[in-house]
Amino acid sequence: MIDSEILSDNWYVLRKITYEYSKKDGTKLTQSREAYDRGNGATILLSNKEQKTVILTRQFRLPTFVNGNETGMLIEACAGLLDKNNAEDCIRRETEEETGYKITDVRKIFEAYISPGSVTEIVYFFIAEYSKEMKVGDGGR
Template sequence: MSNIKILNTEILSNNWYTLKKVTYEILQKGEVLVQNREAYDRGNGATILLYDKEKQSVILTRQFRMPTFINGNASGYLIEACAGLLDTDNAEDCIRRETEEETGFKITHVEKIFEAYMSPGSVTEILYFFVAEYTKEMKVTEGGGLEEESENIEVLELPFTEALGMIKTGEIMDAKTIMLLQYAALNNLLG
């Protein structure tokens, strides 16, 4: 039984995604409190780390991210693991589609490793994390994203140890990417 009761939900913005103001009652320490919070609903997503054991390399992407630019990232570009919103797909179908669109690799086997809320104080999104091996034979297009989505994605193939080092230097600042690289290191994914 939940100790939370939604009293009102107001849509503040429904432009790119949906921003809601939620008024609710919550039972805390025997007292019923009324609180308001804003929640940004952008849908759920999936992300993947592509790795090659033989070459000891990973596939990452680089793209412009406006929110980072307005919050101090001088170039606005981030190095990231491939990712995308589920839309109407399940997480596995989504990540297969996004991998091909963004990186140009048509992967055959994906492994789901965990799920995580990425910013639970304000964003509803759950992100599904995957890993998959790739080979040069799986490269079917140049990747780079979809033109109709105004994507301009650079595909990077990096030595795994270099990618790990880029966390320490600050060249990789994206949370999902850091989580995937650390998962690969902790689980000896590249052997």
């Protein structure tokens, strides 16, 4: 990295980064790119094998509205930003806030960069089973 300039620190951080890298033939290239840093996140698919159901949430997402989704609403798996917590603690908190279920056995299945060409975020993917006995609130934060 040669230079990093903050272009926006409004909702999340947008940086213009100038860097140098070596190609296979040994020549060096200097490039500038923008990277959006919103922190890392976690998501979970909640399932009930007995009922053959899953729990999803419905939320407004401005970028989808800007890109032609007339309502901006998406149906998606429960998710949230880590906010400096570990991924499992985050997804347990988000699950209870968004769905009202206090889950017990959470299993991480993988992690991935979602849009590595422009966003720094790593998302940790989890699965867990739920049952009606785990319902402790309304959810829907």
